[in-house]
Amino acid sequence: MSASNSKRGSYFLITPMALVFAIFLVIPLLTIVVVSFWDYDEYRILPDFILENYSYLLGTSVTWKIYLNTFKYAALTWAFTLGIGFTVAYFLAFHVRSLTWQIVLFMVCTIPFWTSNIIRMISWIPFLGRNGLLNQALMGAGVIHEPLEFLLFSDFAVVLADVHLYTLFMVVPIFNSMMRIDRSLIEAARDNGASAWATLRHVILPLSKPGIAIGSIFVITVVMGDFITVRLMSGGQSASVGLQISNEIGLLQYPAAAASAVVLLITVLLIVTALLRLVDIRKEL
């Protein structure tokens, strides 16, 4: 009796969340899937069942190029944010001794977030431009004679902006994982004669893996879907999957955009699943 009551109670308790998910996640997602099979012309979407959206999407070399490009951005951003994020988190967790300073420095890391993403991104443009601050400084110092063209409106600019925008997403979970590492393990490692490098490799790195995985999921999913950084920093000359979807929406090609969105969703889910297989995040939460 009481068991069935508590069961009913649990169903009752999960209902609000389930409803919210159903209305704001499941139904829109199903709509996107349904629309991805519809036909369209310039200004209408036509309820129908066609596979043309998918067959074109998967059959054209444009899609493969765009996905390759998107993976390139995601991989580069991931590698740099991981390197920088891990170092920053390591410094905060193990070199800063007092908790107060840890908190203060951690807050300092979040200061850039007081300004919007787009503003921080756009501010790179006058800095990197042909007549920008960096080129002027380098030319003034006599390091170069011609302005460096690759700095702006290039893949370099896209990855730079992405790294700048998303490194904190790596710092936070890795720092969180590192703070949970039992300090006596590190002492034990040192007592057993491990060098700092060996301790890092055999103790800290494995124990930080859940944080790295969470950070990686944040960074990769954000970069995979990003369109505004790619558009602004590449000067519209590069494409990403997100940008492709945004263009299709702009041209009222909703079914094509829906098909691209479904394919992107599946791709990102596969990446996340793979990451979760490497690390048991639930243990950590």
Added chain:
Amino acid sequence: MTTDKIKSKSILPGKDVTRRGFLKGAAATAGVAIGSGAITGFPTIWAQNIKNVTLRQFGTGVSNINAVADKVKEDLGFTLQMTALDSDAVAQRAVTQPNSFDIADIEYWICKKVFPAGTLQPMDTNKIKNYDKISPLFISGKLTPDSKIAQGTAPHKVGFVEGPDSTDFASAPTQWMTLIPTIYNADTLGIRPDLIGRPITSWAELLNPEFKGKASILNIPSIGIMDAAMVSEAMGEITYGDKGNMTKDEIDQTIALMIKAKQDGQFRAFWKSFDESVNLMSSGEVVIQSMWSPAVAAVRSKGIECKYQPLKEGYRAWGGGIGLAKHLSGLELEAAYEYINWYLSGWVGAYLNRQGYYSAAPETAKKFMTEDEWGYWMEGKEAQGDIVSPEGKVMEKAGAVRDGGSYEERMGHVACWNSVMDENKHMVRKWNEFIAA
């Protein structure tokens, strides 16, 4: 919308009464020109109810200006609500939300696809007082009787339908108009003469390797492909049957040429919004690009040299007009006609002319401009005094001459109009290939 109505009823009753009294007075003295003098000839009941009318207009930012709505309130007494959107959103709203607007300010190339959707009603030209003042460009497609009709979706091709309930475009002018033309212009390349240092005379220069890494093109497929076509044709690479309605093969060739240029590093960036084009040009990242006239003015207003360069192959033109929603009827429909008549009566025309665009009824706009303004903007004459924007900002000093010369010189040299092609879907896909290449 509701708050506006309440405001006019409760907060400003005194002002309303005064204005109505003023309007009645104006109606009595027929000589006084308020707008088109529209109030006369309508039953008194109409004059009294009109203040309760609210018309909702939407369109692109170029012509959906609050100054127009303010002037409508002042001259005609009713409320006009303006919503400015981008071209894509305009098309989408006109088709998918027909009850969300009363007046649609749309571009002719979009009209070609939007009007057949049946959300707009044709307008009776007998009710358009200044119909005969409308530029022949929108009636016959010819600015002067001997000019050639340009390629693409020329406004007159989609300007008329067969009857009041028809959505089929008529091949010759009829009594039923789809859009009343309001604004139009001829686009060309913008250049930085200080950084180029030599005359530019052809569209082909956009792909000249001399400007490698310093050129840009507009990334709105329907318009960008036309610029690309102007360039390809000027280079002698491709000959088109009709640039405004290319075959699949012509599209493929055009895009192939652009992809090659892109891979050779010709382009610095692509722009999509007005500000982007201004920034690219004023920062010197780009020295030659397809550009809109007010964007050139914006670069110049920063004190940076920029030229809206006339080219020997001619201009790529675009035009916009206002259409009436299907659901309009009764008093609101009358008010909408009144608004259209007022629109063509000159004040707006002068306002648009002063922004560097053109009024659909140039003759009437002339009455609202000084001789010097008319000379500078419309006749290609040297400015006698400072040329001031509608907002009162000095745009050009005395002695300046408008790029491209007079109205006839510019609009008479239109090579093609912005358009929607039959192979639009294919074109957009190829354009995406270009961007991804």
